[in-house]
Amino acid sequence: MYRIVEKIMILFFIYFFIYTSTTENVSKRSCNIISGSSTLQCFGMYSEDFSKITFNEILENLECVRCNLGNIPPETFDFEDNHLFTLSLKSNNITGLVPFTFVGLDYLRKLDLSNNSIQIIIPGTFKGIKNVVIFNLKRNKIRRIEKNSFSELENLVHLDLSDNLIIDIYPGAFNNLNKLRLLELENNKLKILQDGFQFPSNIEELYLGNNVLNKLQNKFKINNLLKLYLSNNDISVIPKNYFSSVINLKEIYLNDNKIIELESNAFNDLKNLEILNLNNNTLKAIPFDLFSELLRLKYLDLSKNSLKIISLYTPLPELITVNFSHNYINKILIPTGNVAKLFNLNYLDLSHNNLSYLDYVELYQNAPKLILLNVNHNNLPCNTEKEMISYFPLDNFSLNIDNNASILCNVTKNSNIMNNLVEIEELITNHNGHNHVPFLYGLLIFVSVFILIIGLILYKTYVYVKRCKERDLTQLNETVTHHTAYESL
Known part of the structure; x- marks a missing residue:
């Protein structure tokens, strides 16, 4: 112990010497x-x-x-x-x-x-x-951006104003920044953009995440915009045709907002869009034609919403990854016939929902390149796993189907017992027109509890007897040992 304390003291003095030398x-x-x-x-x-x-x-x-x-x-x-x-x-x-x-x-x-x-x-x-x-x-205490604040910086390409206290950006704040390509404004206090304000038209990446924006005005008339980050705001509605002025957009991040409604054709004209993130909002439904023009979409995230029904009818030929996890989905509309509307889909996450049935045959016909399907934490019966394993090719397919409703599996495994109970129920119900089913169920519960108690008592008794025998045997061994030692003396 002394040596350990001695080493700690030596290390402390070395650190103190280095620190004081550096400070000096x-x-x-x-x-x-x-x-x-x-x-x-x-x-x-x-x-x-x-x-x-x-x-x-x-x-x-x-x-x-x-x-x-x-x-x-x-x-x-x-x-x-x-x-x-x-x-x-x-x-x-x-x-x-x-x-x-x-x-x-x-x-x-x-x-x-x-x-x-x-x-x-x-x-x-x-x-x-x-x-x-x-x-x-970045990381200053700027509260406002006045008109012509950066007008002398005519060759500026990247401007980082993140992690400030900005509440207002006045019209003309970015005048003369014709070469600006990347503008970072995340982690500020922006709630609304001033009337007459417009972002520079040549921006390619715009970061507005982690503000308090609650209303989207038509401020994104940016022809060259490729990436738009609006995550972690207070946005509740995406208006119809809102993004029609940014037709070259490839990535939109609207996750972690308060979106309750997506108006029909909210993403109209975004024919180049590849990534759409709507994770962690409060969406209860999505319009049937919402994604109708997103023919180049590759990644779609609608997880952590309140969706109950989803449709896979919209042809999205380049879609690779879809995440519908952590919703309340109990029904999936899948087109019948070998139409392959999701021809390039590789990853589909349906975990943490309320699915009690999944037409995996039609799903696979619409998504023939599917290699990972996650249906964990649903209400699918246990025979679904066996059926799906036998249906999908195992050499290039991965299925996650754990932690589904165990009670349904027990019902499936004991289907004969359930059928007998149903017959007994019908028999008793039809006898003299009286329904004795509640009494029967009460009797079954009583008998089950009685058997459980008896079993518990027997188990406790067995454990007690076993411990007594072990204790007696130990005492006997000790007596024999003492006796042998005494005789040897």
Whole structure:
């Protein structure tokens, strides 16, 4: 024990020495070039210290570590021979930016201001860095995006404004961002978008998840949009033809909302859509023609809703994966005949529903490439498993059918007993026109409980007798041992 404590104390002192040494080095206001690179790393700097740095054409990256920059004044980075491509000021206690803060950084391509305390973006702040391509403002305290906040960044491709406190984006906030392809606005406080506001028309990926959007206005007139993330909001209704202005869309994520209704043709004109995620909403029904134009759909997730009936009548020739799990489905409408409406379907999840019957023959004819079928936690009778195993080819097919209603299996296994009970019930019911079935069931329950009690008593008695015999045998062995020892003396 002493050695263990001694080792722990030694490790503690080593850690303390390393930590204090590092803290002392970091606390020193210094800049050093990282060996073998073109990166200048500065420690403990203040905004006014940058004017003292001597730059040359070799340096391409500037990184500040544990600096205390506060409110950065104008022209802080305007010094001679400045050819910086990357400027990382993340986690440096920046509280504010003013116009002309970054003048002099003509070659800058990447700017990282994440994890600071910036509250507002003043128009004109980014004059002089029009060549920036990637701009990270994640994890700040920005509440509003004013008009022309980023208008100087005409070559910007990726803008990250996630994890802020944004409640309003004013019309014209993204003016002049004609090259923007990726806009991240997730984890903010957006509830509604201002009248007159439009997203840049060339965006390809738009992240609006984890906000409080409760109403979808027609703001997505984005011809090049490919991916739209609207998960974890308060959306309740998807209007008809809502996405008709984003016809090139390939992925829509509407999971974890409060959607109770999908209007007919809500996804009309989305002929290029490949992924549709509606997981964890409150849908009770889906329109018959909802997916009629989604001929390229590959992945469909409708799990964790309140659906009771689903239809597989809509031809979806490229669909590969469908998830209907965790609903209340008790009926599946499957077209008859060898029509193969789901020709490429590989994975179908129907687990955690209320299915008591599944026409697997017609299902397989409509989905001949099915390789995984999950029907766990349903009400299917146990003979279904045996029938399906014998029907499907085992070399390339996997069936999950565990944890179905055990009482149905017991009924199936004891069908003869049930038939006899039915005959007895009919006989007693017809005798003198009186129904004695309740009495019979009560008698059966009484007899069953009586037999269970007798069995329990017999078992307890057996255990008691066995323990007594073992105890007597042990005492006898001890007596013989003592006697033998006494005689030997």
